Amino acid sequence: MKDVPTSKSKAVIYARVSSKEQEREGFSIPAQLKMLKEYAQAHRFEIVREFIDSETAGHAGRKFFGEMVKVLENGDIRTLLAEKTDRLYRNIKDWVILDDLVREHEIDVHLVKEGKILSRHSGSSDNLAHGVHVVVAKYHLDNLREEVTKGMHEKAAQGVYPSMAPLGYRNVQSGGQKFIEPDPETAPIIHQLFERYDSGNYSLDQLTSQAYLDGLRSKNGGRVHKSIIHALLNNPIYHGEFKWGGKLYKGTHRPIVSRALFNHVQIRLQGRGHRKSGLKAYQWTFQGMVSCGRCGYLMIPEIKKGKYVYYHCAGDYGRCAKEYVREEKIAWLFREALERIHFDQSSLEWLQAVLREQLKEEKQHHEQAIHALEVRRKKLYGRIEKMYKDKLDDKISEEIFEKLYGEWHAELEVMTDQMEKHKIAGKNYYDEVVEILELAHRAVELYDRQEMMEKRKLLKFVFSNSSYKEGVLDVQYRKPFDLLADMSEVVRQAVDVSRAQITQSSILVPPTGLEPVHPAPEAGALST
Secondary structure, three states, X not given: OOOOOOOOEEEEEEEEOOOHHHHHOOOOHHHXXXXXXXXXXXXXXXXXXXXXXXXXXXXXXXXXXXXXXXXXXXXXXXXXXXOOHHXXXXXXXXXXXXXXXXXHOOOEEEEOOOOEEEOOOOOHHHHHHHHHHHHHHHHXXXXXXXXXXXXXXHHHXXXXXXXXXXXXXXXXXXXXXXXXXXXXXXXXXXXXXXXXXXXXXXOHHHHHHHHHHHOOOOOOOOOOOHHHHHHHHHXXXXXXXXXXXXXXXXXXXXXXXXXXXXHHHHHHHHHHOOOOOOOOOOOOOOOOXXXXXXXXXXXXXXEEOOOEEEXXXXXXXXXXXXXXXXXXXXXXXXXXXXXOOOOOHHHHHHHHHHHHHHHHXXXXXXXXXXXXXXXXXXXXXXXXXXXXXXXXXXXXXXXXXXXXXXXXXXXXXXXXXXXXXXXXXXXXXXXXXXXXXXXXXXXXXXXHHOOHHHHHHHHHHHEEEEEEEOOEEEEEEOOOHHHHHHHHHHHHHHHHHOHHHXXXXXXXOXXXXXXXXXXXXXXXXXXX
């Protein structure tokens, strides 16, 4: 850590928790404030303002974070104290905002627990290491979300609806299990809606009005709109099945209507509706991958002169200016997008080394938490066993035994749940992250030597939606490639400029120059 001021200077402190669980597990606001104030006192900082956020940081725009940025932009205060990286920010956008403050307004950021100070005088290698830390923290957050999603899919596979109950049902919990059951007040109304529509005597407008008169209300107590009624009549959950993650599951919940009644309603709905036939499915390289940047319609392929493949907007003529683009042009533009996530070999090795260091503290924290919970759990099991023997020896009454057993058993369930969360969060993502980095490192190479349809597989793995307009391909990266692309925009210059500094860090010796940029291919050079 660099030298700290010898005279008292002004500073602000920032503390954050993103969940109630973190409050319970030692990340509490009071604990953070205590550490930061002790640090400020020891290093002669005068705390001018305290900014505290107690909400999720999965996206930028937290209230007090934004206020803190405005205060620092005024220029009167040049020091920010925070516990550590993932307490200060957990997304790329917040990092970029503070990075600008450090560079443009000469703000010093003290990450107290990590023993780091970020300033405009920090070396490029230090900035890059910090950038990797931010990306890893964000990647951990995304993985935790994915683990939650995975758990919901497992629950769905067991036939248990894994989300908020739809209209007509309610969420209940029994014996530690959560599930849905028909709501005594609204389930009869839902059943009657199906019967009325099946009778043929009610239009959707009439049914919507009748549902309101019957007392059916939305979750916030408002009127249930016609579109919701239509979706409700199409929802298989009411006859015992439900859709989750694009799949249909057989539910364990009690149906509100019979399958026969549900099927009759579907026939009536299809008879009154008009289904649009989809566009013809072409089996060419970029079919379904690129939309028109003007109107949003997909761009579809067409063969010209019997051998050249062009793509153009599938929208109606007259609504969108028809712009034709060669398949080779799109292929090259995708290649340029892949270059945004590319790391050369030396940078890849450096990033791997940084990752190992960044994950040590995170892993250690979760291992310590699991150990502490295991000690508490064993102690509680010992109490239960001793209490059971006391009950057999008539030292305690049955009433006291049941009371304490219920309390301690509930506490055991909470501890078991916390241990599982720590095991998930403490999972070593190093190998997984390295695989992603290695793919990013080799993506352009793989793309250049693969056939067109193999290129398509690679592109669909890296990108989600893409649009084309006037020679520009706007791509959206899938996770975590979006993080790599965002990170490279901010720190790639630091990697190139700080070759000597990185060499001095003794982590690796990077090459002296960059790989040459290949010229765009001639027309037809990449065609099938």
